[in-house]
Amino acid sequence: MKNEIKIFSPATVANVACGFDVLGFCLDNIGDEMLIRKTNKKGIFITKIEGFDLPMDAELNVAGVSALAMYEALNVDYGFEIEICKNIKPGSGIGSSAASAVGSVFGMNELLGKPFSKTQLTEFAIKGEALASKCEHADNLAPAIFGGFTLVKSVSPLEILEIPSPDDLYVTIIHPQIEIKTSEARAILPKEVSLQSAITQWANFGSLIHGLHTSNYELISKSLHDVIIEPHRSKLIPYYNEVKMEALKTGALGCGISGSGPSIFSLSKGLENAKNVEDAIKNVYSKADIKFDTYRSRINTEGIKIIN
């Protein structure tokens, strides 16, 4: 059995428009690299963090907390070391903490000979994610672990559905380098919504699930509307409406806030359109005095994986 393993832990988009709080998908070429190593000393040890300044103490580190949750379920006379090369900026809205949380448990599970199911891995990762977001949710964890589109039907008990998606679906992300406080993103949400808008939201969400199942790009496009969350949270993201307008004008299928922002995602049919959308939204932000990154990716149907 191997003693160490290298992992690519992908970025993810949660709160996909009308699928707020339940639907997410996985990205292909943006993610953290992690090395998980068996060690004679019992316990979980973060031995190296590159990229961003994060706590080395396992109990204060998202990857450490999920690893400890799994470790407590084991009865082994050895421990694990975790090295993290963090590429996804914390707070960017594309599942940075989720990538850390799943990376450690996925790697440990591989070294142990896969005793745990993907759903069980998600359960452990929820503990790590809760350290970062102060609540237990799985909308970034599930797509990172399962790949593709996932619907978290419920957290307790944890029920994750894998939703198929068409082959030629691409995503473009823009990450404006501003900070949105999680507390602010939460406080801005209404506690009550009109029944009429709720009905519109579930009509769109049901249609989106049907569109993904049937590879109906036109329907996917018509369904990617969020009448409940976006009107509030988009106010926290400078140039949100301009980005969205330009993306749609360029032929994007839809556009929305990634997670709780500040990143914005657009979905496209085909790489060519995703590239054009990237150019168009870069153009919007180039006029602003805000640093930003953009990413382009196919939908990653594999999810987290071993690399050499």
Add this chain to the structure above:
Amino acid sequence: MKNEIKIFSPATVANVACGFDVLGFCLDNIGDEMLIRKTNKKGIFITKIEGFDLPMDAELNVAGVSALAMYEALNVDYGFEIEICKNIKPGSGIGSSAASAVGSVFGMNELLGKPFSKTQLTEFAIKGEALASKCEHADNLAPAIFGGFTLVKSVSPLEILEIPSPDDLYVTIIHPQIEIKTSEARAILPKEVSLQSAITQWANFGSLIHGLHTSNYELISKSLHDVIIEPHRSKLIPYYNEVKMEALKTGALGCGISGSGPSIFSLSKGLENAKNVEDAIKNVYSKADIKFDTYRSRINTEGIKIIN
């Protein structure tokens, strides 16, 4: 070309649990029979109504109003006579007015050589349905015309999605013979709902659509929950909770209010279970001093049809 045609216009269930206001399905062996006949005299004429006492004046009759809506779109030098053998009791909650509204336009369209699409027929039928329910909606019309499960994504513009369903899905209906006033069923609904319950509803609705696509009976069962409408409207239906409890105890996949009631539907895997559910819910109502009917049906994937 034929001069007259006989139609079976099926009963339907709308407001399917978490799919309130958008999801409906079609029944097999409960419905109205209608005869549509070309006549030399221009106009639309209701010439016979059996079963229930309904207006003979086309402009005051649901089937007449939808027929007139289509007739106005035609330029023909003849008219149509409509005979209605009404088997679905008005106000029962299983799409009585919808069956009338679609029957006339479906029959006329057949006699005309099918110039109109199913969606166009639904548009005409909406006009008839509006006479009965005082608002334009298509959640009973769409399953009657298309068959199977339908999702009305939006009414304006009219967008109807046909959702596949597993072969072995059966429905049991109990119709307690009480009257629920539409105005009361509407007034009892909240104008605002909590964001949390709305999220639960769309998680369930997305899961139900996925479950129907994947013939996953367990998931269909887990998804058939309505946390928003049922708590209010079920109060208007005597013994609702008892019927639901007995149906679920007997192995029904789920149970809910059909339309705005008073009928209650249960879904079952297999005919055998549907029969057992029928016995169980009959048993509940036999103890009450309320007259009732029960029906059992496969999901009718064909929808409205010509009969001899």
